Amino acid sequence: MIKPVNTNPWKLGRLAYLVRRTWPGFGRFAGSWKLSIVLMVVWAFYSVLLVIWSSSSPPHIVRNIAGLFPFQVVYAGLLINTLVCLWLRLPLLKRSLLKGMTTQGVNPRWSQPTPGIRDYSEAAVLGNRWGYTMTTGDSGMTYGIKGRWTMLGNFIFHSGFFFIALGFMVSFQLRDEATLCLAEGEGFTNAREQFLDRKPSAWFSQDYSDLSLQVSTIVPRFWRDELLFTSLQAAIVVDQGRSAMTAINRPVPLSWCQFLRLSGFGYTPRYELTTLDGSVLESSFLKLSVFPPGRRDFFHLLHFPHRVYVRLYPDYVAQDGGPATQSCELKRPRFEIQIFRMKQLIAEGLLAPGESLAFEGIKIGFPELRYWGEFSLVRDPGMSLLFFGLTLGLIGLVLSLGGARAEIRWRPGHDQSGGVLEGWLAAHDPGRELTGGNL
Amino acid sequence: MSLAFSVLFWFVMVGYALATALTFFGHSLNRTWSIRAGQRLTPAVLMVHTVIIGWRWVLTGHIPTIGLFENALVGSWFIVLMAWWFHWKGRFPLILAGTLPLALLILAAAAFADTSVRPMVAALVSVWLYIHIFFAWLAYGSYSVACGAAVVYLYKSRSSMQPDREKLGRLDELMFRSTVFGFINDAVMIAAGSIWAKNLWGSYWSWDPVETWSLLSWLIYGLAIHLRQTLGWRERKLAWLLVFAIVGVLISFWGVNVIISGSLHVFNVE
Numbered sequence: 001m002i003k004p005v006n007t008n009p010w011k012l013g014r015l016a017y018l019v020r021r022t023w024p025g026f027g028r029f030a031g032s033w034k035l036s037i038v039l040m041v042v043w044a045f046y047s048v049l050l051v052i053w054s055s056s057s058p059p060h061i062v063r064n065i066a067g068l069f070p071f072q073v074v075y076a077g078l079l080i081n082t083l084v085c086l087w088l089r090l091p092l093l094k095r096s097l098l099k100g101m102t103t104q105g106v107n108p109r110w111s112q113p114t115p116g117i118r119d120y121s122e123a124a125v126l127g128n129r130w131g132y133t134m135t136t137g138d139s140g141m142t143y144g145i146k147g148r149w150t151m152l153g154n155f156i157f158h159s160g161f162f163f164i165a166l167g168f169m170v171s172f173q174l175r176d177e178a179t180l181c182l183a184e185g186e187g188f189t190n191a192r193e194q195f196l197d198r199k200p201s202a203w204f205s206q207d208y209s210d211l212s213l214q215v216s217t218i219v220p221r222f223w224r225d226e227l228l229f230t231s232l233q234a235a236i237v238v239d240q241g242r243s244a245m246t247a248i249n250r251p252v253p254l255s256w257c258q259f260l261r262l263s264g265f266g267y268t269p270r271y272e273l274t275t276l277d278g279s280v281l282e283s284s285f286l287k288l289s290v291f292p293p294g295r296r297d298f299f300h301l302l303h304f305p306h307r308v309y310v311r312l313y314p315d316y317v318a319q320d321g322g323p324a325t326q327s328c329e330l331k332r333p334r335f336e337i338q339i340f341r342m343k344q345l346i347a348e349g350l351l352a353p354g355e356s357l358a359f360e361g362i363k364i365g366f367p368e369l370r371y372w373g374e375f376s377l378v379r380d381p382g383m384s385l386l387f388f389g390l391t392l393g394l395i396g397l398v399l400s401l402g403g404a405r406a407e408i409r410w411r412p413g414h415d416q417s418g419g420v421l422e423g424w425l426a427a428h429d430p431g432r433e434l435t436g437g438n439l
Numbered sequence: 440m441s442l443a444f445s446v447l448f449w450f451v452m453v454g455y456a457l458a459t460a461l462t463f464f465g466h467s468l469n470r471t472w473s474i475r476a477g478q479r480l481t482p483a484v485l486m487v488h489t490v491i492i493g494w495r496w497v498l499t500g501h502i503p504t505i506g507l508f509e510n511a512l513v514g515s516w517f518i519v520l521m522a523w524w525f526h527w528k529g530r531f532p533l534i535l536a537g538t539l540p541l542a543l544l545i546l547a548a549a550a551f552a553d554t555s556v557r558p559m560v561a562a563l564v565s566v567w568l569y570i571h572i573f574f575a576w577l578a579y580g581s582y583s584v585a586c587g588a589a590v591v592y593l594y595k596s597r598s599s600m601q602p603d604r605e606k607l608g609r610l611d612e613l614m615f616r617s618t619v620f621g622f623i624n625d626a627v628m629i630a631a632g633s634i635w636a637k638n639l640w641g642s643y644w645s646w647d648p649v650e651t652w653s654l655l656s657w658l659i660y661g662l663a664i665h666l667r668q669t670l671g672w673r674e675r676k677l678a679w680l681l682v683f684a685i686v687g688v689l690i691s692f693w694g695v696n697v698i699i700s701g702s703l704h705v706f707n708v709e
């Protein structure tokens with residue numbers, strides 16, 4: 001055989017030639033169900049490893065392991081396999097959507113005489129009762145089809161799966177997350193101290209300078225006197241004046257791929273340092289980590305060398321000679337403070353809002369108490385792909401409920417004794433179809 | 440749990456155990472009266488089961504979905520209901536005997552769980568919770584029926600017996616169809632759970648142990664469907680695969696939370 005000589009000086013021609021030579025083989029390999037099963041088994045084993053890892057490692061470690069090269073290879077393999085399988089099955093899909101019979105020339109799987117049925121209309125009634133869409137063709141042949149949309153549903157489901165998997169891949173690469181700490185009445189200024197955490201994507205770092213966000217109120221609700229939230233909501237103002245409400249599991253969408261959600265809260269008292277005659281020396285809001293009750297936090301005074309340790313009792317009650325709280329609701333808040341200079345305890349006391357504690361010629365008090373909220377800001381371009389894939393998957397699943405495509409045909413008999421029903425069922429017992437009908 | 444509630448709860452457990460025993464006894468020794476007694480007892484116990492779920496609902500003020508006890512109570516109800524449905528529609532008397540033990544196992548775990556009334560906490564106030572849990576129990580109920588059918592198939596198709604091929608064929612079909620139905624509901628469950636996770640934790644997928652195990656079980660059932668459709672795995676091969684696959688479901692719901700405490704997927708609200 002004389003091999004064709006590629007005289008095309010452009011490399012693209014040579015490449016196209018190679019692709020045309022190797023595509024059938026690649027297509028057969030990449031679109032084979034054996035490869036599907038192998039990849040699914042490998043992914044299942046990988047998932048088992050991740051399960052074992054996740055039992056003893058924090059989530060970010062497990063995410064890093066899930067993003068390792070071998071997993072990405074298996075993942076990419078599944079994506080390619082799904083795509084090629086879908087492509088190769090397009091001709092079968094087109095055939096399965098045909099309104100007419102597709103099994104002409106193929107021997108029926110089963111046939112049954114129908115002595116009680118003498119004409120086409122009676123056969124159509126029987127077929128309709130069995131769920132077939134019956135048609136009488138131009139030649140007088142009566143046939144019925146059901147499950148016409150099942151293969152399409154299967155196709156759409158796997159397409160949805162492909163988009164979901166693609167969405168996860170995009171999300172993994174491009175997701176950007178920031179955790180903000182904002183108090184009631186505070187607006188976002190992109191200052192470093194307003195960020196608790198940043199997890200930029202691997203490809204770019206999100207710029208938040210144009211984010212418009214103001215926290216109006218934060219409202220926690222607890223169940224009885226226990227440390228259980230029944231509600232945690234925040235009223236915010238975004239986009240230069242749009243009011244919104246976010247809750248612990250109710251994010252606020254900011255754009256097609258960005259959302260903001262409330263993920264935690266704490267207390268923000270305002271401390272006031274005054275002279276003994278009441279002149280204010282220092283005053284500032286503090287975002288303290290003193291929730292849940294009993295937890296202790298501290299802060300440094302701005303112009304003095306003292307360090308102040310604080311505990312907050314939201315609903316103060318004296319118990320066993322010491323302070324305690326009988327609930328998490330802010331009913332009777334009390335600040336238990338200890339003031340240190342160097343490592344020496346200078347003063348300590350229990351203050352209600354408005355009360356003050358004198359030490360070394362100055363006084364400290366907490367005239368105001370607000371909440372601060374922990375807000376999670378997520379930008380995830382993969383979200384749209386995920387939702388699209390999810391929608392496709394659900395549509396595909398619903399369409400697949402019709403069962404495999406099946407065809408029946410009724411032929412009249414040569415005499416008046418009735419006809420013959422023939423069936424081309426897919427993958428289930430032919431006799432079963434006949435048990436529900438009256439023949 | 441009040442005394443009356445406890446009595447009804449134990450009545451349900453004993454009732455299911457008795458129904459299972461009667462059905463097994465009847466089929467093993469060919470006693471029709473025993474089979475009929477088991478078949479009639481099951482819906483009666485199921486009605487009492489429904490009553491205690493309604494009671495719990497009124498007591499807590501929300502659908503009983505919080506904690507291991509409530510999930511077990513509702514989950515076992517779904518399993519028995521679906522088994523009863525397939526038995527009634529498909530006339531598979533032994534399907535109850537194959538599936539009731541699973542429901543019993545789940546109820547037995549509930550008997551050791553914390554039964555105190557807990558509120559619907561903020562993290563669980565979401566419509567996606569109800570969608571997620573509803574489809575979860577539809578899926579697990581279907582998988583349980585598939586497993587029950589598989590157990591019955593393996594029992595009936597033993598070489599020492601003279602199997603009825605027509606009935607075995609219908610059992611094989613039941614195994615496959617309930618697997619497919621469970622797979623579809625499982626997919627919706629995972630999707631709804633991912634959306635809820637995005638709202639609650641800011642991420643669709645956190646490789647949480649429960650999430651990973653549920654994905655693993657979904658993959659195993661997907662594998663079973665693919666093996667059936669492409670390699671023609673049917674009858675005993677499929678039955679063994681389905682018996683093995685239910686282990687993954689049990690681990691993802693029970694085993695992970697019992698053995699591993701580091702899961703975000705908290706069923707017991709603390």
